[in-house]
Amino acid sequence: MLRIAGLSKHLGDFTLTDVNLTVAEREYFIILGPTGAGKTILLETIAGIYAPDAGTITLDGRDVTATDPKDRGVGMVYQDYMLFPHLTIEENIGFGLLQRGVEPARIQESVQEIAGLLGIDHLLGRTPGTLSGGEQQRAAISRALVLRPRILLLDEPLSALDTGTRDRFRKELKAVHRATGTTVVHITHHFEDVFALADRVAVMQDGKVVQVGTPDEVFRRPATEFVAAFTGMENVFYGVSRIQNGETVIDLGGISIRTATDVEGDVCLGIRPEEVIVSREPFESSAINAFPGTVTEVRQNGIFSRVVVETGVPFVAVLTRQSIARLDLAEGKEAYVTFKASAVHVFMR
Known part of the structure; x- marks a missing residue:
């Protein structure tokens, strides 16, 4: 047209x-x-x-x-x-x-x-x-x-x-x-x-x-x-991607993330906040990326809250107020972040 x-x-x-x-x-x-x-x-x-x-x-x-x-x-x-x-x-x-x-x-x-x-x-x-x-x-x-x-x-x-x-x-x-x-x-x-x-x-x-x-x-x-940042992906990190034993691992310095990509070398990766699961104990699921950390920020934003968990790199997650209360999340408390390999989007730097 x-x-x-x-x-x-x-x-x-x-x-x-x-x-x-x-x-x-x-x-x-x-x-x-x-x-x-x-x-x-x-x-x-x-x-x-x-x-x-x-x-x-x-x-x-x-x-x-x-x-x-x-x-x-x-x-x-x-x-x-x-x-x-x-x-x-x-x-x-x-x-x-x-x-x-x-x-x-x-x-x-x-x-x-x-x-x-x-x-x-x-x-x-x-x-x-x-x-x-x-x-x-x-x-x-x-x-x-x-x-x-x-x-x-x-x-x-x-x-x-x-x-x-x-x-x-x-x-x-x-x-x-x-x-x-x-x-x-x-x-x-x-x-x-x-x-x-x-x-x-x-x-x-x-x-x-x-x-x-x-x-x-x-x-x-x-x-x-730019598109990742503009569309609110927030969890944007730089790292080095390598294929090891048939799976792709991205070294971020403090932690390593497993993903479904076959891209190797210097990369930028992004994970949307809504893809990140926050729990107080290890979360049992098929997701292969799970990291312990410490809550460094809980900020109310309307009906949702923005939670930052420091795991070696800071992960941002979005939770409802009810979930914040149920999990008793607050700054300084221990927490886990979990996400699937398919939630990790990789693009070349």
Whole structure:
């Protein structure tokens, strides 16, 4: 549906470098990355706001690299809504159709249909200033969708919303995507958006795409140290990997970890905190990595707690408050960490 090949763009001190991506028909594709990674510039280049210095953009097999933005069949929604304050919500949603010369009766019918899908059909007579942030964002998305774009580009659409509204909006976006079948490219730095919405995700760093895959692939098998750290792997260590007696052992200096990889040499490994089991006694399981240690930190973080156990290297685990209380975990107390060989992800340094 969308193919980006060798795309580069230089803007001031920032450079988008050799971006290659494909997005399938009806796919919900999320671009993830920290602030300044180049997500918005990439989106605006796809939309035609910027002309690339190199590379091509193809939509439905048609090269649109030099095509005027209005002729690309692309809809774009920014996080700050950009609604016309002097127009009603109905007029805002129908503005693009009016510019296209669509008959008033047809505009009204289309606006009612899309507003109903987004749950704002009862707000059509209001002006943007009288709506909540979530209602304004629904109106902005309706304005883009009413034009029936081939692809919808969303620039941090949930960032300006409070937590409760953001959670509800994710469910609505998923329902709208399912109902319309519109291909979506959505940029964000919220991991919750990825797991709630994405079919696939691309991670950007300093103007480059460094990994593409399903959410599970990216979060559980990061391709680089940056992706591991950015996606919250936390337990990231450097060591030397060697195959001994048919199994791979990674020497971290203080301890040695067994893993399923066949990579040898200097490596970086990562283990997600939720893969680490903490116990007060040796834990009986099929997991082959188990180390005694001392709890050095217990920090509350909402319904979960972050526990650090020093075993020669510091392991971070995530436990519920109930588990903390049941295990009587506290700083200075002895504990064991246990994890499977398959939980250890290894990549070259």
